[in-house]
Amino acid sequence: MSTKRVLLAKPRGYCAGVDRAVVTVEKALEVYGPPIYVRKEIVHNKHVVSTLEAKGAIFVEENEEVPVGATVIFSAHGVAPVVHDEAKARELRAIDATCPLVTKVHNEARRYAAEDYDILLIGHEGHEEVIGTSGEAPEHIQLVDGPDDVANVKVRDPEKVVWLSQTTLSVDETMETVERLRAKLPLLQAPPSDDICYATQNRQLAVKEMAGECGLVIVVGSRNSSNSVRLVEVALGAGANASYLVDFAHEIDESWLEGVDTVGVTSGASVPDELVQEVLRFLAERGYGEVTEIDSAEEKLVFSLPQDLKRDMKKAGVS
Ligand code: SF4
Numbered sequence: 001m002s003t004k005r006v007l008l009a010k011p012r013g014y015c016a017g018v019d020r021a022v023v024t025v026e027k028a029l030e031v032y033g034p035p036i037y038v039r040k041e042i043v044h045n046k047h048v049v050s051t052l053e054a055k056g057a058i059f060v061e062e063n064e065e066v067p068v069g070a071t072v073i074f075s076a077h078g079v080a081p082v083v084h085d086e087a088k089a090r091e092l093r094a095i096d097a098t099c100p101l102v103t104k105v106h107n108e109a110r111r112y113a114a115e116d117y118d119i120l121l122i123g124h125e126g127h128e129e130v131i132g133t134s135g136e137a138p139e140h141i142q143l144v145d146g147p148d149d150v151a152n153v154k155v156r157d158p159e160k161v162v163w164l165s166q167t168t169l170s171v172d173e174t175m176e177t178v179e180r181l182r183a184k185l186p187l188l189q190a191p192p193s194d195d196i197c198y199a200t201q202n203r204q205l206a207v208k209e210m211a212g213e214c215g216l217v218i219v220v221g222s223r224n225s226s227n228s229v230r231l232v233e234v235a236l237g238a239g240a241n242a243s244y245l246v247d248f249a250h251e252i253d254e255s256w257l258e259g260v261d262t263v264g265v266t267s268g269a270s271v272p273d274e275l276v277q278e279v280l281r282f283l284a285e286r287g288y289g290e291v292t293e294i295d296s297a298e299e300k301l302v303f304s305l306p307q308d309l310k311r312d313m314k315k316a317g318v319s
Pocket residue numbers: 015016017018076099100101102167168197198199200227269
C-alpha cells in the first residue's frame with residue numbers, strides 16, 4: 001500500500017501587503033483605465049506580473065519611462081523619498097502601494113536618523129526594499145548583509161547604534177547576525193518592534209513544523225522573492241532532505257520524487273493559491289493524493305487601500 005502523502009503548510013501564500021498591492025493595481029486599472037504604469041514588479045511573482053500585464057499594467061524600472069502626467073504605482077517593497085520627488089517633477093499621479101509594514105521600517109529609519117544614530121540595516125544587498133529603506137537616510141544607514149558582513153561594520157559612536165532589518169529575512173539568520181553585532185557593539189539597540197513581518201515569520205514557522213517529516217519540500221515562488229527563497233533555506237535547515245523553489249507545477253522535476261513518501265508544499269507571500277493548487281494536482285496525479293494541512297497560525301490582517309485611490313474609487317463608483 002502506498003504511503004505517499006502531502007503536508008500542506010498553513011499559512012502560506014498571499015500576505016496582507018501583497019493582497020493590497022495587487023488590488024491597488026486592479027482598482028487603479030478600473031478607475032483610471034489602462035495603461036497604468038507600475039514601477040518595478042508590484043510583488044515578486046512572475047504569474048502576478050503577467051496577469052496584471054494582460055489587464056493593462058505596464059511595468060517599468062524607473063519613473064523616467066512613465067509618460068509625463070500618467071499614473072504610476074510604486075510596488076509593495078517601498079521606494080526612497082527621491083522616487084516620490086522624481087514623480088512629482090514629472091507630474092505623475094503616484095499611488096504608493098508600499099506595504100504598511102515596510103513603511104513602518106522607513107519611519108523607524110527616519111526617526112533614528114533624526115536622532116543621529118548609526119543605523120545597521122540587516123538585509124540583502126540590491127533588494128528593492130533595502131534600496132528604498134536606505135534612501136530614507138543614506139548618510140546614517142549601512143547595510144549588513146548577513147552574519148559574515150558584521151566584520152565590516154564601522155560606527156561613529158558605539159553608544160548610539162540601532163539595528164533594523166528587511167521585512168522578509170530568515171528569522172534565525174537575522175538573530176545570528178544580531179548576536180554577532182552585539183558581541184562587537186554591546187550597546188546596540190533593537191527596533192521597537194519586529195521588522196521581519198508577521199507573514200514572513202508565520203510562513204517560516206509553518207515550514208519548520210513539517211520539514212522534519214518531509215523527504216522533499218516544494219516552495220512555490222519566484223527566484224527574486226526574498227521570502228520564498230528563505231522558505232527553501234528554512235525547510236533544509238529544519239530537516240527536509242531536499243527543497244526546491246518552483247514558479248509553476250510544470251517546473252517540478254519528477255526525479256525529485258524518487259523514493260519520497262512525504263512531500264511538503266508551501267508558497268511565498270507573493271504567490272496566489274491557484275499556483276499551489278496546480279502543484280497539488282501535479283502531485284495527486286503521481287500518487288500523492290492524501291493532503292494534510294499543517295495549521296500553525298491564523299492570519300486575519302487586512303490593510304486598507306491607499307487613501308488617494310480610495311477617494312477616486314468612491315468618486316468613480318468603483319467598490
Ligand atoms: S511579506 Fe510582509 S512586508 Fe512584505 S508585503 Fe507581505 S506583509 Fe508586507
